[in-house]
Amino acid sequence: MHRNDLIPIGTLSRRTGLAISAIRYYEDRGLVTSVRTGGNQRRFLRSDIRRLGFVQIAQKLGLGLAEIERELTALPQGRTPNIMDWQKISRSLRKEIDSRIQLLTRTRNKLDECIGCGCLSLDRCALYNKEDRASAAGPGPRFVLD
């Protein structure tokens, strides 16, 4: 530990691939924290590289920042998920992915029926029915994922 553990935002940006503005945004959201120098500049812990790495991976898996925040704050106390934490989290992510794949597969099967009939009828089409209609959960395109 001959080297200081505090890194400036630019370094964190380079190491994570995240834009500086994104990191600041994450800090506002509470996903990372920093201390300040006398001159009011942020200094992060080296371990925040991993922490933000986790954020990015979780994001790739389809989680929103709010969910990620929840996962992170649910951790016992450590700032950054350790191996055990990660295994626990990733196993639950796996379930997420699994059900997502299933949903897509079901949709594909319905689509196959649909190609056969070509009806496009709102009443009869298997692809389109009240029970599993994408019921607006926020903005942005609605994925088959629900």
Next chain:
Amino acid sequence: MHRNDLIPIGTLSRRTGLAISAIRYYEDRGLVTSVRTGGNQRRFLRSDIRRLGFVQIAQKLGLGLAEIERELTALPQGRTPNIMDWQKISRSLRKEIDSRIQLLTRTRNKLDECIGCGCLSLDRCALYNKEDRASAAGPGPRFVLD
């Protein structure tokens, strides 16, 4: 054909399940068109029920309105896709879904390796690497779908 083929927006809303505001928005976007009564109220074609049904299905399959617009305007000339059109479109949608399932499956496999190692290392983690990182394609959460 003893009944008028023109329906007001409220009826279209009820028949499609779409909010009136959404329909008006779609009209602004050019996804549907309407004629106006003397008193400036919209009248839609009955076939627009089907047209909007298509929009909803395509949306469920993950397409954005811009893409849907493209599909619709790419049609020979008819206002609303007919059976042949629909079959052509749905077959291409099927490919979309297929590749999406594949991507998810690949991700799941990577995640499985990851559960084993628990490294979370930005350099080594299979889940996290430069080549297939979600490279910002607009706003909103980035799905594994890329």
Next chain:
DNA sequence: GCTTGATCTGAAGCTAACTTGAGGTTGCAG
């Protein structure tokens, strides 16, 4: 001690896909 690159803040902008609201008009049933 100066210059230059890195950082700072806060507000505003962006995209997608809509919704909400205010304030006013239409159309049809009775």
Next chain:
DNA sequence: CTGCAACCTCAAGTTAGCTTCAGATCAAGC
């Protein structure tokens, strides 16, 4: 011909996840 639901427009708001900008300050090498 009256009343009321349905319709109209246009502007602004919403959510997510950031980016951009202006104007100012900091840190570090030479």
